[in-house]
Amino acid sequence: MKMDVAVTVNGRKYQASVEPRLLLSDFLRDTIGLTGTHVGCEHGVCGACTILVNGDSVRSCLTLAVRADGMDIVTVEGLGTPDQLNALQSEFREKHGLQCGFCTPGMLMTGMDLLKKYPLASDEEIREGLSGNLCRCTGYQNIVAAIRSVVALRNGSTP
Amino acid sequence: MKPAAFDYIAPNSLEAAVEAIAAANGDGKVLAGGQSLMPLLNFRMTRPTVVVDLMHIPGMSFIELRGNAVAIGAMTRHADLEFSDLVAQKLPVMAAAMRHVAHLAIRNKGTIGGSLSHADPAAELPMLAVFYGATIRVQGSNGRRDIAAEDFFVSALTNCLDPDEIVFEIDFPVLASHAGWAFEEVARRFGDFALACIAVSFDVLDDQIAEARVAVMGVADTPRRLREAEQALKGAPRGPEAAARFAEVVRSCLSPPSDIHVSAEYRKNLIGALAERAFTTAWTRAVGEQP
Numbered sequence: 398m399k400m401d402v403a404v405t406v407n408g409r410k411y412q413a414s415v416e417p418r419l420l421l422s423d424f425l426r427d428t429i430g431l432t433g434t435h436v437g438c439e440h441g442v443c444g445a446c447t448i449l450v451n452g453d454s455v456r457s458c459l460t461l462a463v464r465a466d467g468m469d470i471v472t473v474e475g476l477g478t479p480d481q482l483n484a485l486q487s488e489f490r491e492k493h494g495l496q497c498g499f500c501t502p503g504m505l506m507t508g509m510d511l512l513k514k515y516p517l518a519s520d521e522e523i524r525e526g527l528s529g530n531l532c533r534c535t536g537y538q539n540i541v542a543a544i545r546s547v548v549a550l551r552n553g554s555t556p
Numbered sequence: 557m558k559p560a561a562f563d564y565i566a567p568n569s570l571e572a573a574v575e576a577i578a579a580a581n582g583d584g585k586v587l588a589g590g591q592s593l594m595p596l597l598n599f600r601m602t603r604p605t606v607v608v609d610l611m612h613i614p615g616m617s618f619i620e621l622r623g624n625a626v627a628i629g630a631m632t633r634h635a636d637l638e639f640s641d642l643v644a645q646k647l648p649v650m651a652a653a654m655r656h657v658a659h660l661a662i663r664n665k666g667t668i669g670g671s672l673s674h675a676d677p678a679a680e681l682p683m684l685a686v687f688y689g690a691t692i693r694v695q696g697s698n699g700r701r702d703i704a705a706e707d708f709f710v711s712a713l714t715n716c717l718d719p720d721e722i723v724f725e726i727d728f729p730v731l732a733s734h735a736g737w738a739f740e741e742v743a744r745r746f747g748d749f750a751l752a753c754i755a756v757s758f759d760v761l762d763d764q765i766a767e768a769r770v771a772v773m774g775v776a777d778t779p780r781r782l783r784e785a786e787q788a789l790k791g792a793p794r795g796p797e798a799a800a801r802f803a804e805v806v807r808s809c810l811s812p813p814s815d816i817h818v819s820a821e822y823r824k825n826l827i828g829a830l831a832e833r834a835f836t837t838a839w840t841r842a843v844g845e846q847p
Contacts, residue, residue, distance in 0.1 A: 398561075398563055398564065400564065416561065417607070418558065418560070418561055418562060418564075420558065420559075439558075440598050440599060441591065441595055441662065444659070444661065450664075453635070453664040453665075454660055454664055455664050455665050456591075456661050456662065456665070458594075458598070459590055459594040459595065460594065460665065461564070461590070463564060463566075464611060507660070507661060510660055510661070510664075514660070525655070525746045525747075526659075526660065528659060528745055528746040528747045529660070529662065529747055530659075
């Protein structure tokens with residue numbers, strides 16, 4: 398059994414015929430070749446595969462590609478470019494918010510959604526928001542610092 | 557891992573979905589938000605021949621006030637409940653609990669109908685359904701029926717539904733007079749399933765508790781309403797002695813299990829400590845102070 402899927406990813410339209418069991422994470426990486434989205438645990442625990450679907454962060458390993466038909470997806474490739482990082486990416490670089498980089502796409506996509514939905518007025522709130530994303534380098538301090546810095550810039554104060 | 561192959565149907569009516577799941581003869585799975593089912597599929601712990609997806613059925617996602625109850629469509633996402641003004645106004649215990657439900661990315665997909673049907677004994681929504689005395693409305697081949705939340709959860713990960721029945725709506729009665737309320741949970745990591753959790757609410761008359769509601773989860777194989785503890789709260793005054801007495805009653809009602817995370821003894825102590833804290837916080841709210 399194969400089904401047609403048409404999605405917009407980072408502003409570009411893609412179409413493919415896929416098995417219903419194909420995970421959205423595998424569709425992004427293998428079917429259309431966007432390997433920025435990382436696959437860690439494949440059962441929704443590590444957060445590495447987090448992407449934005451219609452503006453909301455979701456685990457791409459916990460959804461079927463066929464369910465994304467007609468939807469608007471943003472992956473880490475859609476945030477900024479090496480020459481022009483977006484604000485969150487830029488603070489990740491500034492604060493050394495990544496070490497090996499494996500968790501980073503998921504951290505960034507989660508961070509984008511957290512910044513949109515919560516005031517993130519305290520480190521505690523930032524840490525709560527990131528609790529579904531694992532960094533096995535344990536570099537959490539600087540990831541929190543990067544998000545704190547974006548919040549500060551947004552509120553017009555010096556980070 | 558990846559799911560084993562299955563046939564996939566996404567009908568656009570509840571009737572067609574019931575028909576499809578009935579035709580699967582017990583070999584089908586209903587897909588709502590997928591945040592519990594997808595891990596099971598990925599691990600091949602379940603290998604259905606057909607997956608019936610509810611996402612294209614219109615009218616299954618709503619939160620609306622109907623008389624003295626908040627009616628919630630089964631496909632309403634956790635994040636919809638978390639950010640709902642109506643839930644914040646009418647179901648404050650639910651509003652407080654929602655941020656404890658997994659993580660934002662899960663709440664953006666997971667649904668109330670899915671969480672209730674999955675029936676995890678340490679999940680917030682089944683406990684909230686029991687706490688509020690919600691009515692779970694289901695449709696099957698033989699029509700519709702209403703199930704009281706306390707009858708819905710049979711044991712861990714087991715509900716009382718027939719294989720051809722699908723939850724389509726949940727009605728939560730508003731506890732309008734309960735000015736005092738609290739939700740207390742401890743998990744190993746924020747957003748993880750609870751090691752123990754208690755919800756308490758009550759109203760106060762002449763400086764004493766008049767009528768109370770108490771439910772717990774993570775300490776038995778289903779969420780449980782503790783009527784004995786509700787009775788014990790009647791007439792209770794504010795203060796640490798009454799809080800300690802309440803905690804003792806809650807402890808005596810329960811014989812929680814040991815598991816890989818903590819011992820039974822730890823869990824029993826924990827639920828008592830949370831009961832004490834919940835009692836104090838609820839009283840603070842009942843007298844109009846900020847907790």
